Amino acid sequence: MSARLTITKTPKCYVGGAFIRSESGRVFELKDQKGEFFANVPLCSRKDLRNAVEAAAKAGPGWAKRTAFNRGQILYRVAEMIESRVEEMAEALMLGGATKVEATKEVVAAVDRIVHYAGWTDKYEAMLGSVNPVASAHFNFTVTEPMGIIGVLAPDERPLLALVSLILPAITSGNCVVALASEARPYPAILLGEMLAVSDLPGGVVNLLTGKRAELVPTFATHEHLRAISGVVNAEQRKALRLGAAESVKRVRLGKAEEAVDWEAETMQGLEEIRALVECKTTWHPVGG
Amino acid sequence: MIMARASNKTNPARELVFGDLWEYDAAPETADPKLKKRYDLFINGQFVAPKKGKYFATINPGNEVKIADIALGDAADVDAACKAAQKAFTTVWGPMPGKERGKYLYRIARLLQDHAREFAVAETMDGGKPIKESRDFDIPMAAAHFFYHAGWADKLEYLAPGRQVAPYGVVGQVIPWNFPLLMLAWKIAPALAAGNCVVLKPAETTSLTALKFGEICQEAGLPPGVVNIVSGAGETGAAVINHPLTSKVAFTGSTEVGKLIMRSLAGTEKKMTLELGGKAANIVFEDAPLDQAVEGIINGIFFNQGHVCCAGSRLLVQESVAGEVLARLKRRLATLRVGDPLDKNTDIGAINSKEQLLKITELVKGGVAEGAEMHQSECRLPAKGFYFRPTLFAKVSMSHRIAREEIFGPVLSILTFRTLEEAVEKANNTPYGLSAGVWTDKGSKILKMSTLLKAGVVWANTYNKFDPASPFGGYKESGFGREGGKQGLMDYCKVG
Amino acid sequence: MPVAKSPPSFRRLFDDIGTVDAVGIEERVAKYGTRSVKKGAKVFGLQLAVTMVDLTTLEGKDTPGKVASLCQKALRPHDVGEIPPTAAVCVYPAMVRHAAKHVKGTAVRIASVATAFPSGQAPLKTRLAEVRAAVADGADEIDMVINRGAFLSGEFGLMQDEIAAVVEASGAATLKVILETSELETYDNIRAASFLAMRVIRPNDFIKTSTGKTSANATLGNNQVMLEAIRDHFLETGVPIAMKPAGGIRTAKQALTFLIAVKETLGDEWLNNGRYRFGASALLNDLVRQLEKERTGAYQAPWNFSEASEGY
Known part of the structure; x- marks a missing residue:
């Protein structure tokens, strides 16, 4: 009796709720921690990024319109989906060199982060919005609104926790995300896509691409439909992203890849992160009979 | 029927006379600004x-x-x-x-x-x-x-x-x-x-x-x-x-x-x-309190000679009241006083600089060339100084330059719409998103519009209001x- | 003239005539207050205002003697200077014949409140009889009150029929229809009542704000709502309706601001006493006092003016 040949999984990107290869047909080799071939990962192109933005644009209005309570339930469900597969996700992180203890710690931290934001969906507005006591006969209030489609660029360090920490504050308020996973350690993002697919998160709200950062940064920078860029990148990429952002007055929030970031810190999550990716809208109306 | 609100009557039985029977005398502000040379x-x-x-x-x-x-x-x-x-x-x-x-x-x-x-x-x-x-x-x-x-x-x-x-x-x-x-x-x-x-x-x-x-x-x-x-x-x-x-x-x-x-x-x-910058849409629905809407439109575009980033420079009027609103705007234009900025009765003062006056003049010429219908007030302008007549453009379409570029002057472009969706679509069809105006008697429509308009400030049944306690931005x-x-x-x- | 038929509906009426935003209208009229009227324009405005005054006394204690001196004041508001007579004297029906002795045949007209002023709470028959009596005694103008109860309960047809009956009873006399704005409470209602009245009165009949007998009287806001209603009615039908704010206008400065509203809303053709009046008493002396100040250059003491109520 010959030994059974195992079926290997073809890693695919999660875009618009579907699993795609790069339209370019290109892949790049992913090696495991021992340096041996593990899988071929899609090498996404500018066009894949464009398609992902289209998918996000389709999903955006519906996601933003859901009730805050419903968004909270859905995000909590995402946490449940990952929690039930902690070991699998930890192994994905170990591929990138993390020890089992480190990997497990990162996964549970990511789950906790998602739960943290699940609880914010119906609360941040009360903190960021306001009723403004103007000196005239008007009722004046400020509410926040999602910016739209957010481009996320995840760092190589903490490829899951950092990615989740960048995506969650965006989608908490109703934004959609097109994220580029860590170039060196893309596999956790592949797996995250598979977990999102079985959560209740509508397709297109989070779109995860893998590929070469240097190749995609110029498109992230100049794509006008992306209303903000949030990520951790090096100095050269920061400049490129900001230069591109200038063309359509895009909002930019970038951390420095060259500096160590404590992703587990309390200050890496919360209201401030949500605030960075919302617009404030102020409405005036007369008060009179 | 005294006033058919759902009709486009532009030929009223008579017109009002805003003449010089009772002309205000010059009323210059004389306080000393205490300036140095x-x-x-x-x-x-x-x-x-x-x-x-x-x-x-x-x-x-x-x-x-x-x-x-x-x-x-x-x-x-x-x-x-x-x-x-x-x-x-x-x-x-x-x-x-x-x-x-x-x-x-x-x-x-x-x-x-x-x-x-x-x-x-x-x-x-x-x-x-x-x-x-x-x-x-x-x-x-x-x-x-x-x-x-x-x-x-x-x-x-x-x-x-x-x-x-x-x-x-x-x-x-x-x-x-x-x-x-x-x-x-x-x-x-x-x-x-x-x-x-x-x-x-x-x-x-x-x-x-x-x-x-x-x-x-x-x-x-x-x-x-x-x-x-x-x-x-x-x-x-x-x-x-x-x-x-x-x-x-x-x-x-x-x-x-x-x-x-x-x-x-x-x-x-x-x-x-x-x-x-901005190119704000000021949207008037047929059920709006029209006189206050007209006042808001006037204030929205002629406040500070239209040198306002949030000026309501694109008027979107529901078709059923478009004729009525234009007629009211023209009448209101006739009572606006353009002239010496220091005169206490001046409603519209001087354009800030020669450069700005040239820019406005050029854009307005373009509006006429593109086929929009221009109405200007017939007031006398001072001989010296930079002045521009308050100007309305009717029959403007979204592709006209005067409907897309920020003019930063007393120039209003008037467009029409039929449905709420069309109004929102036109209002948001611009790279700008500073402010917007909505005029309607219906509360739920105001809140819906306020949600749909991509603008940092929405003035509903009012326009150009500011307050230190109220966040402003685009x-x-x-x-x-x-x-x-x-x-x-x-x-x-x-x-x- | 068409009359609103049942079922009574404010909604339908507002669909027809449009609504008013209260804060917006108050912002509009606040701007009139910033107009600066000086020198020649001020003298013109003050004199115009004098010619527009319906010099009024409406008190239970009115006597033929009081009315006589009121008439003298109306004919010659001040003993020096070139001050024109007022438009009219305004008195109760019982005083009309006394007033007639002094002003019949002069420029000053006799206005009389009638129709169970100020409440209007008498049978229609009685109200109409009062109107006829006042006209028979020599009244040139009748100031009537509308049936506010009918209006507020949505019985627009009843309200209009009563006005139409008064139009008929008043014959050749000019009619002024008092809406009693304070009892209508909202600007929307004031606009609606203005239209209902205008539809059944004649060219150059008046709509009037108030009786002066309730807590709130003429304001720039209700004046503006009524001016705009007159404007819309005129532009649609060609029928010019005149306007009379009454009560609460006590100073020359206030009167000028009301006139600025007329100038900028209805234009030159309403800047005469056939189309605009002030129902007032104390106002006249302040107008005269300011005119004297303009003439002499000196601020005037109140006791230089006859019938002055301020003696301090």
């Missing part, structure tokens, strides 16, 4: 000559007469100002308890009130806006901004619960010519309340009240270097924006310059807030960050 830079608490010794003339756009010489600051002057600001920040203003900082702001607010009439006259002479606007809006509102923010200075910890809030240090600010003192107040008051020190560059054509504000700082005993005013041209502003000591910059002006600033700062980690290419309210103050705070 020459204004130096305000750096480190002192008025100092620019290092290169250069000055430029500022003129009254209402009569083209020179008012004073204004110092032309250059990079070296900006450097001195930034160093003074940095020193003030580290030695005095930064360490000072919030409640003490607040008291300085209160003092400035009071002094502005004390000198209000003087400032109003100076503002009108220098910028061309009607005295009733500088007197009743710009100056009181500037004082109100200092009053509002004074109270914040010792309450910053309430802005970001659970987080540390700190000032940036030196803030570089560049402001436009449409609301010279008010924009200064919008910039300086929150910056100072949060504990920053500032270097501010006023607009080239309207430096007077900013430099007079330097006198207020002296009178208030504000520690030297906390506020520095460096007048000059575009290069002076660029020096402020790019100076290594300004860790945060705030700019109000055109989208074009805003993009330039973003590019020039791309290689730095400076924080920015930008309040840029979506999309109208900039980012807010001014006013706690949201505006946050943009001057580092959250740790």
Whole structure:
């Protein structure tokens, strides 16, 4: 009796709720921690990024319109989906060199982060919005609104926790995300896509691409439909992203890849992160009979 | 039926006569603006000559007469100002308890009130806006901004619960010519309340009240270097924006310059807030209270000669009342008084500069050439000075240049729509997103429109309202960050 | 003229005539207050205002003697200077014949409140009889009150029929229809009542704000709502309706501001006493006092003016 040949999984990107290869047909080799071939990962192109933005644009209005309570339930469900597969996700992180203890710690931290934001969906507005006591006969209030489609660029360090920490504050308020996973350690993002697919998160709200950062940064920078860029990148990429952002007055929030970031810190999550990716809208109306 | 609201009647039985039976006599404001012949830079608490010794003339756009010489600051002057600001920040203003900082702001607010009439006259002479606007809006509102923010200075910890809030240090600010003192107040008051020190560059054509504000700082005993005013041209502003000591910059002006600033700062980690251009839609539904809507449309486009980034320059009227609204607008136009900005009865003053007048003239010519139907008021214009007749364009389509470009003048483009969806689509079909207006008697429609319009400020059944407590700022290419309210103050705070 | 038929519906009426935003209208009228009227324009405005005054006394204690001196004041508001007579004297019906002795045949007209002024709470028959009696005694103008109860309960047809009956009873006399704005409470209602009245009265009949007998009287806001209603009615039908704010206008400065509203809303053709009046008493002396100040250059003491109520 010959030994059974195992079926290997073809890693695919999660875009618009579907699993795609790069339209370019290109892949790049992913090696495991021992340096041996593990899988071929899609090498996404500018066009894949464009398609992902289209998918996000389709999903955006519906996601933003859901009730805050419903968004909270859905995000909590995402946490449940990952929690039930902690070991699998930890192994994905170990591929990138993390020890089992480190990997497990990162996964549970990511789950906790998602739960943290699940609880914010119906609360941040009360903190960021306001009723403004103007000196005239008007009722004046400020509410926040999602910016739209957010481009996320995840760092190589903490490829899951950092990615989740960048995506969650965006989608908490109703934004959609097109994220580029860590170039060196893309596999956790592949797996995250598979977990999102079985959560209740509508397709297109989070779109995860893998590929070469240097190749995609110029498109992230100049794509006008992306209303903000949030990520951790090096100095050269920061400049490129900001230069591109200038063309359509895009909002930019970038951390420095060259500096160590404590992703587990309390200050890496919360209201401030949500605030960075919302617009404030102020409405005036007369008060009179 | 007395008035068929659902019809497009444009031929009323008779017209009203707005003639000269009872003409108002000239009523010039005569208060002394207490101006000097020459204004130096305000750096480190002192008025100092620019290092290169250069000055430029500022003129009254209402009569083209020179008012004073204004110092032309250059990079070296900006450097001195930034160093003074940095020193003030580290030695005095930064360490000072919030409640003490607040008291300085209160003092400035009071002094502005004390000198209000003087400032109003100076503002009108220098910028061309009607005295009733500088007197009743710009100056009181500037004082109100200092009053509002004074109270914040010792309450910053309430802005970001659970987080540390700190000032940036030196803030570089560049402001436009449409609301010279008010924009200064919008910039300086929150910056100072949060504990920053500032270097501010006023607009080239309207430096007077900013430099007079330097006198207020002296009178208030504000520690030297906390506020520095460096007048000059575009290069002076660029020096402020790019100076290594300004860790945060705030700019109000055109989208074009805003993009330039973003590019020039791309290689730095400076924080920015930008309040840029707009092409606001003012949307009138058939069930709107029409006379108040007309008043709001007039106020929306002719306030400050239309030199307002949030001007309601695109009127979207529901087809069923389009004829009626246009007829009312034309009648209202007939009673607007254009002329000497210092006359208390002037509704529309002078265009701020010759350059701006040329730009407006050119865009209006383009509107006529593209086939839009122009209506202008028939008022007499003064012989000297820069004036432009209030102008309405009917039969405008979305592709017309006058419907897409910011004119920044007293020119209204009128478009029509049939359904709410079409109105929203047209309103949002622009790279800008600063403000919008909605007029309807139906509450639920207002809230729906307010949700759908991509704009930072939505005025419903009103227009062009401002308040220090109310955040102002844009979506999309109208900039980012807010001014006013706690949201505006946050943009001057580092959250740790 | 068409009359609103049942079922009574404010909604339908507002669909027809449009609504008013209260804050917006108050912002509009606040701007009139910032107009600066000086020198020649001021003298013109003050004199115009004098010619528009319906010099009024409406008190239980009115006597033929009081009415006589009121008429003298109306004919010659001041003993020096070139001050024109007022438009009319306004008295109760019982005083009409006394007033007639003094002003019949002069420029000053006799206006009489009628229709169970100020409440209007008498049978229609009685109200109409009162109107006829006043006209028979010499009244040139009748100031009637509308049936506010009918209006507020949505019985627009009843309200209009009663006005139409008064139009008929008043014969050749000019009619002024008092809406009693304070009892209508909202600007929307004031606009609606204005239209209902205008549809059944004749060219150059008046709509009038108030009786002066309730807590709130003429304001710039309700004046503006009514001016705009007149404007819309005129532009649609060509029928010019005149306007009379009454009560609460006590100073020359106030009167000028009301006139600025007329100038900028209805234009030159309403700047005469055939189209605009002030129902007032104390106002006249302040107008005269300001005119004297303009003439002499000196501020005037109140006791230089006859019938002055301020003696301090």
